[in-house]
Amino acid sequence: MHLAYPAVLSALLFCTGLYGVLARRNAILVLMSVELMLNAVNLNLVAFDIWLSRTAQDTLHSGQALTLFTIAIAAAEIGIGLAIVLAVYRNRGTSDIDRLRDTAESAASDDDPESARPETAEKAEATA
Amino acid sequence: MTTTTLAVLVPLLPFLGAVAGLLLGRTAPGFVRPLAVLPPLGALALAVTVAVRQGSGQAVSAATELTPTGSVPIELALYIDGFAALVAVLVGLVATCVQIYSTGYLRDDPRYPSYAALVSLFTSAMLLVVYSGDLMVLLVGWEIMGICSYFLVGHYWETPEARAASIKAFLVTKLGDVPFLIGLFALATDAGSFRITKILGTVASGGLDHPTLIALLLLAGVAGKSAQFPLHTWLPDAMAGPTPVSALIHAATMVAAGVYFVARLLPVFAASAAALVVLAVMAAVTMTGSALAALAQDDIKRVLAYSTIGQLGYMTGALAVGDRGAAVFHLISHGAFKALLFLGAGVIIHAAGTNSLAAMSRMRNLRARVPDAFWTMTVALLALAAIPPFSGFFSKEAVLGAAEHVATGHTEGVPGAAGWIVLVSGLVTALLTAAYAMRLWLLTFRGHGAEAPDHGRQPLSMNAVLWVLAVPSVVLGLGIGPLPDWFDGHDLTPTLTTSVLATGVALVGAITTYGAWRHTSAMAVHFPIGVVAAYPDADGGMVEAEAIASHAPAYGDVASAHDPADPGRLLLGPLHRHAAVGFHLDAVYAALFVRPVQAGAALVRFLDREVVDTYVRGAATLPRWLGEAVRRAQTGNVQTYVSALLAGTVVLTVAVLLVATAGA
């Protein structure tokens, strides 16, 4: 089998996940997209591991080992990520990523640091 | 003690007195008066001793070099010849008299300690100038005198006149001092030393490369210090200071320092005929102009100030004709009688409660109130008008005689034109001097109208010094016998021609003024005018400060009053208006210097505010716009940030790949 097939599929899946991460509002959908990206990488790892084990007589199987690690880490990441999303949701009442704009430069602070101060203080507390 | 040691002590004593007075002034007020009077008295005694020891013998010269100072050495040098010894005696005498007088005149003044210390410091500096044999050391004393003059003129700094006058005096003299300093450097470079003896030796051997340039540069400083045209305008305004200060600094000593300096370095000036002519023209313009102005002044002290300028003109005239003996002789006699005049004027101002002649001319019996001042001032005015046998006659005749010698071609090395200029202007000024002296006497002591206010007798300290100073005003004429031995050896005896001429024109001037006064004094009763101080029991200084401050509001001008009973107005005719304001010289200066400077300052301000700042603000605008743009980008949307980050990564990756593959 040509190595190009899994490699191209991996690249396309990765970019699909990338689009999802960048375009989705819901934080859980973003997490799903991250999973897609991780899987694309896994496919790449497996394909190259197979290729190298045959071509270069590689017995270390580092690609497969890394794939397993990645899967484990992905599981841990999804657990932590969901916990964070839930915490945010509890605090903010939303899990939409583009509504969490505490780091935005507010329009009220134009040329007037005084009026901006209460808001920034509020932000600091909100993000603390 | 050697003469040198004594001479060193002469300037040192007042200096120590000044330091002690400044230190103890607040903590021990009881010591202030002794500390003010005793050091000048000691200095006077020492100066007399030095003068007696030195006598008419060889000049004493001593020097010590403290530290190497580069190419031209600066030494602590003493140079005491007859000039120095006698001028030091005069300085000591006037300073002592002024200090004693001040204890009465400023007896209630809260700032008396600092005042007395500054007068002592001034005395010390003047004595340093007199005795110094090194031009740099002389310059130190010269500048200390300037700063003391600034402080003392501004003694009544509560009044705007005093503030303006002190700043004006300082700036105008500094204007002369800058070329003076350059001239000193040029002179020392040519001569290779700052020592007066070495410089004179160089001059004698013809080693001076630029005599005219040096002489003219030095003349600028002399004109500033000695109030000669065109830098004389500060002196009449300096009368805003207390009267004793005017007597010491602005009549007897400091203003004479310029004359004394030229007398010391006369060979340098004599090396350049052009400088002598310039000096003569300067003297002529100064003495005639100031005499005319003196005739028009209403403030008694301003009359005396213009008179001082005129008499200094006589001295510079004497120097212009190359006779420093006559110049210093006139310096000494003038110092005595002009100090007396000023101190007497202080007594009169105190007694009358005003400094306005117009107001005094409407007071009856003022002379009965101040009999001591009346008699001594009469003597001093006669000396001023050069009436024989008073001292002023002999010293002025010495000047005119020297000028006549030059004019008739009897003197080597001095251009005859200078002699003629000095002689003619001197005679004209003699006429005018007698006129304004007569006017002053008549208006002050022969007033009609209400009875003069009675403030009781003046303090003894003030009256006593008047009589002390009256002595030299009367008897100094006897000095024509021994003085030539102390000086250059020139004969100081009056010549017949000039004596008759000068005395004649002086009498003409006095009589004409008397006639004019008889004509105008009748009008005085129809023109009530004048104000007097509100606190007749205050000390002299307070009364005088009030009189100065109230002159301009009461009479419309700080210098003159609209008094038709003034004989000066009749004598001067249409010229009176111009003479009263000093021939508009201040206005000319304002137009020539002040307004261009202010315009330049306004221009610079405009350039700074509108042009330079525009660039600065413009430079800030671009970053602010950029900041606005960047701020727009801070949406807080993490996805946007990551999009931008990844887009940049892709672009960079592609760029790296393209570069790498192109390179491979």
Place this chain on the structure above:
Amino acid sequence: MTLAAATVAAAQTTTTAAGPQGFLSPTGVEIAFLLVGLVTFGAAIVTVTTKQLVHAALWLVVALGGLAVEYLLLTAEFIAWVQVLIYVGSVVVLLLFGLMLTRAPIGRSPDADSANRWAALAVAIAAACALVWVVVDAFRTTWIDLDGPAAGSTAVTGASLFQSWVLPFEALSVLLLAALVGAIVLSRRTAAEQRGADATPAGERPAGTPAPGGRPTGADRSSAGARPTSGARTEHDARPSGDDTRADPAGSAPGADDESRGDRKEGAR
């Protein structure tokens, strides 16, 4: 580019060993891989574009399952089963739970994509072009010989994992433990918050007091300043919380949840 050069060199060796294999004459395995790959890719596309959030999770199952098949085709059977077990079995279930816990709406939600989508699309396509170009350029002639013993059988994988990779494997277990602890810490509430929530009934909570559902300042700030629709809170507060299907602590925070619902409605409008 050293990697590319190495791969090119390796490709040359394989081509000399196995003879030329062209794209135009695919083997059976390649055809299978291509078809499954198309399904996987399509499922992934639908996952990131669908407007029904639950459907997105389900399409993700399809994509991940397709990948498992691809692993099988690549003879990595152990990885394939792990993929099925962990991803399809647990991760997707976890995601579905997450969707439910955050009250993701059932059905179409028109605002599933943010306003950033066109920029995201551009970035994604650009990245895809760059990656595909690089990958094809580097590996277009590289051949994987799938014959012979399976390179990813359980025996082979286990041997390498417990011989060469045993230490990282153990370290990974520590990482999993840390993740476990972290998830619990993040999810639970402190005793003080619990007490505050019990003391103040949700409907009567004044605006200044801390919200019971979260950290005091954060919730208060967000309810007071960040969201203007707090007026919708009271009518939702009347709803009994017993019908909540959730069993987690968030269920006891009806105020915050109702606010979020009000928000969402407004966002949908």
